[in-house]
Amino acid sequence: xxxxxxxxxxxxxxxxxxxxxxxxxxxxxxxxxxxxxxxxxxxxxxxxxxxxxxxxxxxxxxxxxxxxxxxxxxxxxxxxxxxxxxxxxxxxxxxxxxxxxxxxxxxxxxxxxxxxxxxxxxxxxxxxxxxxxxxxxxxxxxxxxxxxxxxxxxxxxxxxxxxxx
Numbered sequence: 425x426x427x428x429x430x431x432x433x434x435x436x437x438x439x440x441x442x443x444x445x446x447x448x449x450x451x452x453x454x455x456x457x458x459x460x461x462x463x464x465x466x467x468x469x470x471x472x473x474x475x476x477x478x479x480x481x482x483x484x485x486x487x488x489x490x491x492x493x494x495x496x497x498x499x500x501x502x503x504x505x506x507x508x509x510x511x512x513x514x515x516x517x518x519x520x521x522x523x524x525x526x527x528x529x530x531x532x533x534x535x536x537x538x539x540x541x542x543x544x545x546x547x548x549x550x551x552x553x554x555x556x557x558x559x560x561x562x563x564x565x566x567x568x569x570x571x572x573x574x575x576x577x578x579x580x581x582x583x584x585x586x587x588x589x
Contacts, residue, residue: 427429430490431465440495445469445470445472445550446472446494446496446521446548446550447548447549447550448472450521450548450581451472451494453579453581454467454494454519454563454579455472455494457572457575457576457579458492458493458494458517458519458572458575460473460492460493460494460495460519461473461475461491461492461493462475462476462477462483462488462491462494463475463476463477463494463495464476464477464483464486464488464491464493464494464497464507464518465477465483465495465496465497465498465507466478467479470555472494473494477530482586483495483507483510484506484507484510484558488510488511488514488515488516489514489515489516490515490516491516491517491518492516492517492518493514493516493517493518494512494519495507495518495519495520495521496513496520496521497520497521497522497585499522499523503520504523504528504530504588505530505533507519507520508522508530508533508534508537508564509533509537511566512533512537512566513562514566515534515568516566516568517563517565517566517567517568517569517571518531518565518566518567519563519564519566519576520534520563520564521558521561521562521563521564522534522561522562522564522565523557523559523560523561523562524543524544524560524561524562525559526553531562531571533560534564535585535587536587537566537587538564538565538566538587539565539566539567539570539572539573539586539587540564540565540567540573540574540576540577540584540585540586540587541562541563541564541565541576541584541585541587542562542563542564542565542576542577542581542582542583542584542585543560543562543582543583543585544560544561544562544563544581544582544583545581545583547559547560547561548561563576563581573586
């Protein structure tokens with residue numbers, strides 16, 4: 425099931441950690457390059473694309489084929505690896521915003537399977553909160569056909585590592 429979002433500027437309540445919205449300025453900058461069609465891990469209160477999947481509709485169970493996916497997945501233990509695997513296995517262009525920590529299985533999977541990774545040059549403030557995150561973030565591009573390769577580099581948001589062939 426797919427939902428449509430009518431008003432992205434709607435007021436929102438403070439959300440649990442796994443449902444925090446990507447900073448709007450960051451999404452706008454990335455979306456200029458990718459023109460995302462689906463927000464794969466959203467809530468009605470924080471969706472950034474007109475089409476989105478919620479916890480109930482479960483983006484991990486949806487067919488991503490042919491979509492341009494934006495995904496700020498849940499960071500909870502054990503979930504992140506599933507989202508990275510889904511992006512890696514899908515015939516889609518997808519960009520995931522993940523916490524950068526080379527010691528985790530999820531980050532190692534991203535490094536091994538992504539097309540490109542942008543190591544963001546600043547700590548993010550989620551939900552436009554005053555305090556920044558206590559960790560760095562990566563933008564991870566999965567592009568099975570290579571059509572969007574080098575677009576992360578063009579954003580000038582940090583160093584970019586080309587991973588896949």
